[in-house]
Amino acid sequence: MFIESIQLKNFRNYKTLEMEFDRETNIFYGDNAQGKTNILEAVYLCGTTKSHKGSKDKEIIRFGQDEAHIRMNVKKDGLSYKIDMHLKKNKAKGVAINGIPIRKARELFGIVNLVFFSPEDLNIIKNGPGERRHFLDMELCQLDPLYLMDLAGYNHIVNQRNKLLKDLYLNPGLRDTLDIWDMQMVQYGTKVIEKRRRFVEELNEVIHGIHGNLTGGHEQLEVLYEPSVKSEDFERELARSQERDLRMKLTSVGPHRDDLCLLADGIDIRKYGSQGQQRTAALSLKLSEIYLVKKKIRDTPVLLLDDVLSELDSNRQTYLLDSIHDIQTLITCTGLDDFISHQFRINKVFQVVKGEVYIPFKNV
Numbered sequence: 001m002f003i004e005s006i007q008l009k010n011f012r013n014y015k016t017l018e019m020e021f022d023r024e025t026n027i028f029y030g031d032n033a034q035g036k037t038n039i040l041e042a043v044y045l046c047g048t049t050k051s052h053k054g055s056k057d058k059e060i061i062r063f064g065q066d067e068a069h070i071r072m073n074v075k076k077d078g079l080s081y082k083i084d085m086h087l088k089k090n091k092a093k094g095v096a097i098n099g100i101p102i103r104k105a106r107e108l109f110g111i112v113n114l115v116f117f118s119p120e121d122l123n124i125i126k127n128g129p130g131e132r133r134h135f136l137d138m139e140l141c142q143l144d145p146l147y148l149m150d151l152a153g154y155n156h157i158v159n160q161r162n163k164l165l166k167d168l169y170l171n172p173g174l175r176d177t178l179d180i181w182d183m184q185m186v187q188y189g190t191k192v193i194e195k196r197r198r199f200v201e202e203l204n205e206v207i208h209g210i211h212g213n214l215t216g217g218h219e220q221l222e223v224l225y226e227p228s229v230k231s232e233d234f235e236r237e238l239a240r241s242q243e244r245d246l247r248m249k250l251t252s253v254g255p256h257r258d259d260l261c262l263l264a265d266g267i268d269i270r271k272y273g274s275q276g277q278q279r280t281a282a283l284s285l286k287l288s289e290i291y292l293v294k295k296k297i298r299d300t301p302v303l304l305l306d307d308v309l310s311e312l313d314s315n316r317q318t319y320l321l322d323s324i325h326d327i328q329t330l331i332t333c334t335g336l337d338d339f340i341s342h343q344f345r346i347n348k349v350f351q352v353v354k355g356e357v358y359i360p361f362k363n364v
Contacts, residue, residue, distance in 0.1 A: 001112060001299045002328040003043065004073040004080075010062035011070060011087075012038035013355040021330065022347035027339065028332045030352035036332035039352070040116070040304045043330065046072040046085050047112040047302075048142065049095065049105040058089045074112045076299070081111050106145040113142050113293050113301040117286045119311045124285065125270055125278040129259035136196055136260065139289055143296050147195050154188035157181055158256050165249045178242065185254065186235045192255045193231040200225040200260070206291045211284040214319055219264050221281055228257035283316060287323055305331040309338045318342060 008017040013035045028036045041060075044052045051060060061068040068087040073080065086094040095102050102108060124131050141148040161181045168174055203223055211221035229237045234254070241253045262269050262281050269277045293301040303324055309317050310333065321344050333339075339346055351358045 001074070001076045001297075001302065003112065003302055004075055006039075006043060006046070006073075007069075007071040008039075008042055009069040010065040011042055011068045012060060012062060014038065015062065015355070017357060019350070019357060021328070023328055024347040025324075025345060026328075026330045026348045026350065027336065027346050028330070028350045028352050028357075029334060029336055031334060034352045035355045036352045037118075037306050039357075040306050040330055040332060042070050043072065043302070044114055044116050044304060046070045046083050047108070047114045048138075049085075049093065049108060050138075052116045052118065052304075057087045057093055061087055061089055072112075076111065083108070083111065106148045109142055109145050109148065110297075113297055113299075114304060115286065115289050115293060115301050116304045116306070117308050118306040119308060121286060122279045122282045122308075122311055124282050125262055125273065126275075129257070132260040133256075133258055135285065136199065136258075139292070140195060140199055143293065144195065147192070150188050150191040150195070154185065154192050154255065157185045157188060158251050158254065161185060161251050162249070165245055165251070168246060169249070182235075182238050182242075185251075186238060189254050190231045190234055193227050193229075193234070193258075196255065196258065197225050197227070197231075202292060203285075203288055207284050207288040210287050210291070211281065214280050214284060214316065219277070219280075221284055222263045223285075224261040224263065226259040226261050228255060229253050279312070280316065283312070283320065287320070290323070290327065300327045303327050303329045305329060307332050307334070309333060 002023045003021050005018070005020045007019075008014045011017075017039075019039070028039060030036055041051055041053065041055075044050070045060070057068075066089050070083075070085040070087075072083045072085075074083065075081075082098050084096040084099075088094075095105075095108060097108065097111065121135075124135060137151060141151065161178070164174060164178060164181060168178075200223055207221055207223060211219065237253050245252055262273075264273060264277055264281065267273065269281055273281070290301060290303065305324075309320070309331075312320065317338060321339075321342055325345075336346070336349070349360060351360045
């Protein structure tokens with residue numbers, strides 16, 4: 001699997017842009033705030049329908065414009081796919097695959113599998129549970145289209161239930177409808193919990209060896225799934241929490257409150273780990289993600305590295321670069337020194353300057 005090319009129109013700071021990628025390593029270098037990350041964001045958005053930043057469509061469209069377009073050509077299993085995405089300020093985005101419009105985002109997942117790694121991911125351990133749930137959800141959505149349906153259904157019901165809890169203050173007669181929402185919430189939420197639990201089990205099979213290599217065998221890492229409630233107890237606990245939820249006007253039980261715990265030699269590094277431990281664990285998570293995608297799809301994902309090398313020490317840089325030699329990789333950076341010092345093979349180099357992209361030389 002690899003991305004052949006991408007075309008942008010009125011996307012972020014790009015009026016127009018056409019690029020062809022190498023099947024292996026592609027480097028985008030330049031000063032900060034020139035538009036390097038925007039290219040990676042466009043790739044990720046076109047492959048998943050979501051911005052890695054969580055940005056809304058209207059925020060992505062070039063200033064002063066009402067629409068933006070992305071076209072991406074992908075090769076997979078000898079077949080060609082053309083993904084067209086049309087972003088509008090005040091309407092839902094439109095997506096077509098090989099000229100045929102799709103109705104659901106899940107129809108797009110699986111054509112191109114992407115692993116995005118940014119400096120923000122290095123803080124996934126010390127930041128709040130929401131970021132760790134996001135890591136779980138984005139990976140599972142790419143690997144399991146049914147999970148996307150279950151998660152979307154669950155999130156919709158939680159939002160509707162929270163709205164009802166607020167409305168009941170002024171209209172108590174709606175109380176009988178709460179049980180209907182609870183029944184649907186359990187139906188979708190149970191599936192989400194079970195799929196997250198199985199994913200964490202698979203993750204632990206991989207991450208132990210990766211983290212051991214990163215730390216020279218000095219530290220063992222274990223990932224624990226901390227569900228807000230067990231799947232078999234969800235219905236009972238949701239019923240028990242109804243009175244509390246009515247008082248708080250908020251749903252207090254369910255997978256929207258799940259978390260991941262990471263233990264290094266038995267110590268919870270979310271709370272007690274050093275910055276180095278937390279960053280190494282985050283790197284282990286992302287490298288494990290690559291391995292799990294490979295195992296699931298029997299192919300390599302496309303790796304998007306957004307200025308990550310500058311955040312890692314030399315040993316971790318070396319391990320990361322050694323791990324991606326067989327993967328199509330799009331890397332942003334401010335300079336090429338780190339790659340040259342590691343004697344890392346670069347297949348194509350792009351220089352990004354104020355929303356313009358140049359090829360300064362064929363290779364280094």
